Amino acid sequence: MVLRPPQVPQIQPEQPSQDASSKPKQSPEDASMTNGIFNEYNTTAPTSTSNRALFSLAHKTAIVTGAGAGIGLAVAHSLAEAGANVAIWYHSNKSALDRAAEIEKRYNVKCRAYAVDVTDEHAVWHAVHSIAADFNDRLDIFVANAGIPWTQGRMIDGDTAHYRNVVATDLDSVFYCARAAGSIWRQQYASGNRSLSGSHELQHYTGGSFIATASMSGHIANIPQLQSAYNAAKAGVIHLARSLAVEWVRFARANSVSPGYMATEISKFIPPETKRVWRGKIPMGREGEAEELKGVYLFLASEAASYVTGQDFVVDGGYTAV
Ligand SMILES: NC(=O)c1ccc[n+]([C@@H]2O[C@H](COP(=O)([O-])OP(=O)(O)OC[C@H]3O[C@@H](n4cnc5c(N)ncnc54)[C@H](OP(=O)(O)O)[C@@H]3O)[C@@H](O)[C@H]2O)c1
Numbered sequence: 001m002v003l004r005p006p007q008v009p010q011i012q013p014e015q016p017s018q019d020a021s022s023k024p025k026q027s028p029e030d031a032s033m034t035n036g037i038f039n040e041y042n043t044t045a046p047t048s049t050s051n052r053a054l055f056s057l058a059h060k061t062a063i064v065t066g067a068g069a070g071i072g073l074a075v076a077h078s079l080a081e082a083g084a085n086v087a088i089w090y091h092s093n094k095s096a097l098d099r100a101a102e103i104e105k106r107y108n109v110k111c112r113a114y115a116v117d118v119t120d121e122h123a124v125w126h127a128v129h130s131i132a133a134d135f136n137d138r139l140d141i142f143v144a145n146a147g148i149p150w151t152q153g154r155m156i157d158g159d160t161a162h163y164r165n166v167v168a169t170d171l172d173s174v175f176y177c178a179r180a181a182g183s184i185w186r187q188q189y190a191s192g193n194r195s196l197s198g199s200h201e202l203q204h205y206t207g208g209s210f211i212a213t214a215s216m217s218g219h220i221a222n223i224p225q226l227q228s229a230y231n232a233a234k235a236g237v238i239h240l241a242r243s244l245a246v247e248w249v250r251f252a253r254a255n256s257v258s259p260g261y262m263a264t265e266i267s268k269f270i271p272p273e274t275k276r277v278w279r280g281k282i283p284m285g286r287e288g289e290a291e292e293l294k295g296v297y298l299f300l301a302s303e304a305a306s307y308v309t310g311q312d313f314v315v316d317g318g319y320t321a322v
Contacts, residue, residue, distance in 0.1 A: 028189055028250040042249050046206065046303045054304040058083035059204045061135040062301065063128065065089040065118055065177060066146030068096030070264035071213060071290045075143050076103060076111070078294035079301055084141065085110040087131045091117060091146065110135060118146045118173035119165075128180035129196075137195035138188065138202055141301045142181035144174045144237075145213040149266050150227040163229045170233035171240070174212050178244055181210055182252060189251035208252030211300045214238045216260045216316045224277055225270060234258070238312045245310030253309035255300050260316025263287040283318030 032042045048054060062079045066072040067088035076088045080103045088103075088111065090096035096113035103111040116127045132139040147170045152158035184196060185208030191198060193205045217227065218234030237256055244254035261267065261278050279285050296313050299305050314320055 055302045060084045060140035062141035063087045064143040068093035072145040074290035075297045078298045080107040089116045119168045121176045124176040125180045139184045141209045143211045144177040150230040155228045166229045171236045185252040210254040212241045212256040214256040214258045242310045256312045258314045260319045261287045
């Protein structure tokens with residue numbers, strides 16, 4: 001489904017505001033601390049303890065960006081398999097529409113594909129709010145996964161326009177997605193876990209889970225290919241998620257996943273000889289498959305990770321262990 005204005009407004013969400021006076025006086029963010037000290041019992045432990053309950057995403061609504069293929073698609077499968085209704089976002093890859101139909105049929109959940117440019121702050125805000133309204137009036141999980149590579153080698157010789165595009169897609173977009181998703185989780189929390197429209201109490205709601213796809217490149221500088229702008233953007237993603245975890249502690253968890261080299265479209269432009277060099281730097285001697293990330297995203301999305309926030313999970317075949 002392509003998200004266009006005529007299809008959208010079931011609700012008219014407030015727009016991101018620059019006006020400080022419009023912010024709530026005592027927000028959940030402020031209420032988590034007194035004089036710079038965290039208050040006791042900002043959160044509570046889950047009541048269920050069985051693995052089946054902890055890992056179930058039944059009734060939950062998830063949004064995954066960059067999900068027409070690659071890591072995002074694997075994550076969408078993972079969340080849907082655990083019972084979540086999933087909105088998958090794409091940019092240019094229209095096969096996402098078919099992928100959504102397949103997910104819906106295979107896991108018996110709701111799944112739709114939406115064309116959203118994650119570098120467009122207002123499009124992101126509008127899409128998040130209208131999809132949440134459309135998906136059982138709630139949001140539980142947001143996976144900010146869309147990204148592009150740096151393809152111009154030495155930074156001194158690269159274009160500034162390319163730098164801006166990489167940072168806009170890989171870092172700014174995560175901020176926009178986080179702001180839109182976080183505004184819903186704050187509202188759901190402030191209303192006593194009621195649905196967005198306030199019409200009913202949310203079932204199986206345990207606060208929001210924000211997961212950003214960072215990269216091992218946020219920890220190390222890759223060689224032989226040079227990609228400083230990408231590495232810096234991904235380091236920013238890791239620290240943004242960590243910071244959100246603190247800011248949002250009362251109403252959402254925030255974590256990041258840092259994959260190593262995975263076999264997806266994003267590295268299609270890299271010559272085979274460079275990929276051979278990569279393999280010599282990975283103890284497991286191979287690139288990962290996108291499906292090998294399903295478990296870590298499911299864990300972070302679910303209540304099994306109820307005490308996990310502000311962390312980065314490196315999944316790299318041992319690259320950063322050497
Ligand atoms: N593969 C790896 O080795 C690796 C390692 C570490 C981290 N990562 C990260 O993992 C994430 C997913 O990458 P991938 O490996 O699965 O490669 P991929 O298949 O190329 O996925 C990238 C996705 O980002 C989407 N995207 C790009 N620009 C966008 C925009 N302006 N608005 C909305 N969506 C946009 C693309 O959508 P369309 O195709 O629809 O245009 C695509 O689905 C990225 O953040 C990447 O940096 C990948």
